[in-house]
Amino acid sequence: MIKILVDCFGGDHCPQAPVAGALAALAGNPDLYVLLTGDEEILRKELKGKDYDTSRLEIVHAPEVIGCDEKPTDVVRLKRNSSMMKAIILLRDRDDIAAMVSTGSTGALVTGALVRLGRIPGVIRPAFCPILPSMNGGIVGICDSGANVEVTSAHLRQFAIMASLYMENVYGVNKPRVALLNVGKEAEKGDEIRQEAYRLLQEIEGLNFVGNMESRDLLSGAYDVVVADGFSGNVLVKTTEGTALELLKKLKKEIFSRSLYKLGALLMKRMFADMKEFMNYQNYGGSVLLGTSKVVVKGHGSSNATAVEKCIEQAYKMEVSRLSGKIEAEIARYEHYME
Amino acid sequence: MIKILVDCFGGDHCPQAPVAGALAALAGNPDLYVLLTGDEEILRKELKGKDYDTSRLEIVHAPEVIGCDEKPTDVVRLKRNSSMMKAIILLRDRDDIAAMVSTGSTGALVTGALVRLGRIPGVIRPAFCPILPSMNGGIVGICDSGANVEVTSAHLRQFAIMASLYMENVYGVNKPRVALLNVGKEAEKGDEIRQEAYRLLQEIEGLNFVGNMESRDLLSGAYDVVVADGFSGNVLVKTTEGTALELLKKLKKEIFSRSLYKLGALLMKRMFADMKEFMNYQNYGGSVLLGTSKVVVKGHGSSNATAVEKCIEQAYKMEVSRLSGKIEAEIARYEHYME
Numbered sequence: 001m002i003k004i005l006v007d008c009f010g011g012d013h014c015p016q017a018p019v020a021g022a023l024a025a026l027a028g029n030p031d032l033y034v035l036l037t038g039d040e041e042i043l044r045k046e047l048k049g050k051d052y053d054t055s056r057l058e059i060v061h062a063p064e065v066i067g068c069d070e071k072p073t074d075v076v077r078l079k080r081n082s083s084m085m086k087a088i089i090l091l092r093d094r095d096d097i098a099a100m101v102s103t104g105s106t107g108a109l110v111t112g113a114l115v116r117l118g119r120i121p122g123v124i125r126p127a128f129c130p131i132l133p134s135m136n137g138g139i140v141g142i143c144d145s146g147a148n149v150e151v152t153s154a155h156l157r158q159f160a161i162m163a164s165l166y167m168e169n170v171y172g173v174n175k176p177r178v179a180l181l182n183v184g185k186e187a188e189k190g191d192e193i194r195q196e197a198y199r200l201l202q203e204i205e206g207l208n209f210v211g212n213m214e215s216r217d218l219l220s221g222a223y224d225v226v227v228a229d230g231f232s233g234n235v236l237v238k239t240t241e242g243t244a245l246e247l248l249k250k251l252k253k254e255i256f257s258r259s260l261y262k263l264g265a266l267l268m269k270r271m272f273a274d275m276k277e278f279m280n281y282q283n284y285g286g287s288v289l290l291g292t293s294k295v296v297v298k299g300h301g302s303s304n305a306t307a308v309e310k311c312i313e314q315a316y317k318m319e320v321s322r323l324s325g326k327i328e329a330e331i332a333r334y335e336h337y338m339e
Numbered sequence: 340m341i342k343i344l345v346d347c348f349g350g351d352h353c354p355q356a357p358v359a360g361a362l363a364a365l366a367g368n369p370d371l372y373v374l375l376t377g378d379e380e381i382l383r384k385e386l387k388g389k390d391y392d393t394s395r396l397e398i399v400h401a402p403e404v405i406g407c408d409e410k411p412t413d414v415v416r417l418k419r420n421s422s423m424m425k426a427i428i429l430l431r432d433r434d435d436i437a438a439m440v441s442t443g444s445t446g447a448l449v450t451g452a453l454v455r456l457g458r459i460p461g462v463i464r465p466a467f468c469p470i471l472p473s474m475n476g477g478i479v480g481i482c483d484s485g486a487n488v489e490v491t492s493a494h495l496r497q498f499a500i501m502a503s504l505y506m507e508n509v510y511g512v513n514k515p516r517v518a519l520l521n522v523g524k525e526a527e528k529g530d531e532i533r534q535e536a537y538r539l540l541q542e543i544e545g546l547n548f549v550g551n552m553e554s555r556d557l558l559s560g561a562y563d564v565v566v567a568d569g570f571s572g573n574v575l576v577k578t579t580e581g582t583a584l585e586l587l588k589k590l591k592k593e594i595f596s597r598s599l600y601k602l603g604a605l606l607m608k609r610m611f612a613d614m615k616e617f618m619n620y621q622n623y624g625g626s627v628l629l630g631t632s633k634v635v636v637k638g639h640g641s642s643n644a645t646a647v648e649k650c651i652e653q654a655y656k657m658e659v660s661r662l663s664g665k666i667e668a669e670i671a672r673y674e675h676y677m678e
Contacts, residue, residue, distance in 0.1 A: 069525075135585045146522055149530045183485055183573045186408075190570065191488045215574040216581030231529065232571045234522045235554040239578035242555030246474045247586055247618075254610050264606030271593050271600050279586075 001033045001056075003097045004315050005090060008038035008046075009083040010066060010104020012302045018103065019046045021308025026052055028309075029316060035090070035097065037062045038083040062086035072107035076115050088112045091294050099295035099315035101286070103303045109296065110147050110289070118293045120324050122331035125151075126291035127159045127230070128298065129166055130237055131284045136221030141167050141176075145237045145287060148230040153196035156180070156227050160201055160209070161334065162290040162327050163225045169321035170314060176224035179213035181232055186212070193229075201227070204334060215239075244279045285310035288318065291327065295319055340372045340395075342436045343654050344429060347377035347385075348422040349405060349443020351641045357442065358385045360647025365391055367648075368655060374429070374436065376401045377422040401425035411446035415454050427451045430633050438634035438654035440625065442642045448635065449486050449628070457632045459663050461670035464490075465630035466498045466569070467637065468505055469576055470623045475560030480506050480515075484576045484626060487569040492535035495519070495566050499540055499548070500673065501629040501666050502564045508660035509653065515563035518552035520571055525551070532568075540566070543673060554578075583618045624649035627657065630666065634658055 006022045008015040015038055022034045033056045036043055040061040047057075064082040066075050079085050085108075087100045102109055110126075119126060127144035134140050143163035148155060160178050167176040180197055182190045187198050189212055201209040213223055215236055228236060251272075255265045265272065277283060283306065286299040295318045299311040318324075345361045347354040354377055361373045372395045375382055379400040386396075403421040405414050418424050424447075426439045441448055449465075458465060466483035473479050482502035487494060499517050506515040519536055521529045526537050528551055540548040552562055554575055567575060590611075594604045604611065616622065622645065625638035634657045638650040657663075 135589050149522060149533075181574065183488060183570060194488075214577055216577040216584070218578060218581060219585040220581075231522060232574045235520065235571045235574045236578055238553055238555040239557060239575055240582045242557060242559075243579050243582040244586060245555070246558040247583060250474050250617075251614065254614065255607070258610075261607050261610050264603040264610075267603030267606070268594070268600050271597075271603075275590065275593065278589075 001031050002029075002316055002319055003033045003035065004312055005035045005037060005060075005087040005097060005100035006308070006312065007083045007087045007100065007102035007104055008036050008043060010102060010301075011299065012103075013304060014103070015043060015046050017303055017305045018101075018308050019043065020305035021303075021312060022057070023050060023052045024305060024309040025312035025316070026056055029313075032056065032312070032316060034058070034312070035060050037087045037090075039063045060086060060090065066105060066108060070108070072105065072111035075105070075108040076112045084108060085112055085116075088116045091296075092117050098319040099297065101297045101299060101308065101311040101315055103299040103301055103308065106146065106298060109298055113289060113292045113296050117296070120291055120293055120328050120331070122328060122335060123162070123291035124158055125155055126289050127155075127162065128287045129163050129290050130287035132219065132237065132240060132281075133278060133284060134221040135219045138221055138224070139171060139284065140218060140223055140226060142226045142228060142233050142237050143290060144228060144230040145233040146230045147289065150231075151193065151229040153193050153200055156193070156197040156229070157200045157204065158291070158331060160207060160225065160227045161204065161330050163227065164207055165323060165326050165330060166288065166290055166318075167224050169323050169326065170317045173224050175208045177208050177210045177222065178225040178227060179210050179223045181215065181226050181228035181236060182212035184212065184214060197227070241281060248276065248279070282307040283310070285314045288314055293324070295324065340370050341368075341655055341658055342372045342374065343651055344374045344376060344399075344426040344436060344439035345647070345651065346422045346426045346439065346441035346443055347375050347382060349441060349640075350638065351442075352643060353442070354382060354385050356642055356644045357440075357647050358382065359644035360642075360651060361396070362389060362391045363644060363648040364651035364655070365395055368652075371395065371651070371655060373397070373651070374399050376426045376429075378402045399425060399429065405444060405447060409447070411444065411450035414444070414447040415451045423447060424451055424455075427455045430635075431456050436633075437658040438636065440636045440638060440647065440650040440654055442638040442640055442647065445485065445637060448637055452628055452631045452635050456635070459630055459632055459667045459670070461667060461674060462501070462630035463497055464494055465628050466494075466501065467626045468502050468629050469626035471558065471576065471579055471620075472617060472623060473560040473562075474558050477560055477563070478510060478623065479557060479562055479565060481565045481567060481572050481576050482629060483567060483569040484572040485569045486628065489570075490532065490568040492532050492539055495532070495536040495568070496539045496543065497630070497670060499546060499564065499566045500543065500669050502566065503546055504662060504665050504669060505627065505629055505657075506563050508662050508665065509656045512563050514547045516547050516549045516561065517564040517566060518549050518562045520554065520565050520567035520575060521551035522553070523551065524553060536566070580620060587615065587618070621646040622649070624653045627653055632663070634663065
């Protein structure tokens with residue numbers, strides 16, 4: 001049985017989305033067991049009348065609520081009975097629990113995971129790795145996308161190793177093509193950190209490093225993993241999401257501006273729906289935190305039930321594929337190889 | 340008479356695009372005078388049979404060609420007779436010439452401008468400021484987008500001052516809303532440089548600083564200027580362009596996959612053409628270099644004649660509005676105010 005904690009508060013559609021997502025994941029995975037954290041009374045009400053295997057679901061009472069503008073360090077220190085911190089502490093203390101999923105505050109989750117959970121031996125800093133769809137039907141992982149606004153080349157090297165193993169083990173990508181986000185293709189582009197990282201990535205035996213990537217090529221399908229510092233990785237991911245959303249909005253506005261366009265759009269209704277689904281980040285799960293001693297998956301604050309279900313599946317696959325152990329072994333092998 | 344140099348080699352469509360762009364700009368501005376730099380024989384051939392005011396056009400012979408993989412510092416040192424370096428040196432040496440436009444190598448242009456032209460007094464580092472269309476029909480300038488991969492908070496402060504004056508003087512934006520690119524809205528987000536820059540920007544009297552911007556809101560129309568380091572600013576601009584292009588490509592592919600969609604698209608032909616035009620960066624001119632002692636405008640390598648014409652118009656407007664003098668005065672005023 002794989003046990004996964006689901007933080008049921010903190011996101012925009014709570015507790016409906018986490019609860020519904022958990023039930024869907026339960027239905028789809030017979031050896032999954034979920035622990036929902038949050039206010040017990042509210043969760044009981046939400047579960048009432050729903051059909052699920054009660055022997056594989058448990059509620060962990062955690063009544064405290066995290067405010068929007070609370071500092072992450074305060075949350076970690078003072079809100080031990082919030083749905084998020086309770087999950088982190090349980091994850092740390094109970095060997096039988098494998099992972100947690102949360103749609104709550106990113107800052108609190110990163111800080112809590114770092115302070116309470118700790119890292120996989122050898123890992124310098126955990127990093128986020130969200131997934132975006134690429135235009136040839138594949139996907140691309142971006143690591144880091146916000147956990148570390150400042151990095152060194154040694155961090156970037158580890159991000160590459162962790163994200164490559166993640167794409168291989170969780171998504172079945174064969175020999176993931178790993179690129180370094182930079183302002184140009186040539187090896188000497190970017191600052192010293194990037195130039196040094198380029199050299200380090202070339203040296204990693206077994207890593208399929210394909211060179212620098214310019215951000216305009218992110219969705220081209222030519223890359224499986226993009227390695228970045230958390231600041232520019234964040235810009236990369238959010239700009240892509242933002243541009244896609246704004247363009248769809250504009251398209252919609254234009255269509256409704258003339259009857260002729262509305263008629264045309266009617267014929268293309270299915271296509272527009274497909275495009276929208278294709279770009280809907282809810283379909284691609286969450287941003288996993290790579291490098292923490294146990295599996296942590298961060299869902300978008302606006303996650304619906306499907307998105308939470310996908311997050312649980314990601315956590316499940318990370319555990320089943322024993323990703324953490326592989327990351328530990330690969331980093332140990334590499335550090336050894338460097339000596 | 341405003342005299343502007345046009346580097347006719349180095350871009351993808353050379354010399355056709357620069358020459359055609361220069362002639363279009365000449366036709367549109369009776370007090371414009373252009374100096375075309377490049378191989379005289381080739382340029383004469385290109386001009387042959389074309390209708391233009393010969394008294395306002397001059398060819399400056401510069402036969403050397405810059406290779407794709409030449410290092411910027413080598414170009415500046417060794418290729419003094421290339422079309423780009425010749426333009427930079429003439430711009431420096433002749434008081435009657437106001438500006439230059441180039442679609443050649445960005446690295447060589449930045450290095451050449453820094454080494455040969457120098458900066459406006461008080462400016463620490465020149466920075467690029469390209470323009471993107473926002474979804475409400477306006478535009479947004481991003482400064483820096485690649486001239487400085489590493490910055491300090493003092494650099495960011497100057498980028499804000501320069502770009503705000505640029506948007507006001509060249510595009511007539513009233514009290515430009517200036518934002519700092521960051522990973523979240525709150526003042527304490529980002530690294531130390533960002534946190535310090537936030538404080539500095541708040542202090543500038545007369546600057547309409549509206550706080551941090553998350554990259555997903557770039558096109559929302561809520562901002563006129565976005566201040567960034569050259570690395571993440573580059574990611575911001577190129578990701579936007581790349582996502583828009585990839586989505587249009589996908590849309591086209593989908594449309595051609597079914598007859599019904601093709602029919603629908605036929606009814607919406609005009610709309611799609613408008614959308615494409617709207618997102619076509621060729622319509623928004625080049626990326627001006629703010630802070631150099633004389634006006635330098637960098638056009639996209641793939642610039643067509645329209646794009647080059649827009650670049651010349653940008654250079655013209657920068658000169659006519661006496662932007663450099665205003666930047667110098669504002670930075671002097673501000674440095675004084677800080678003492």
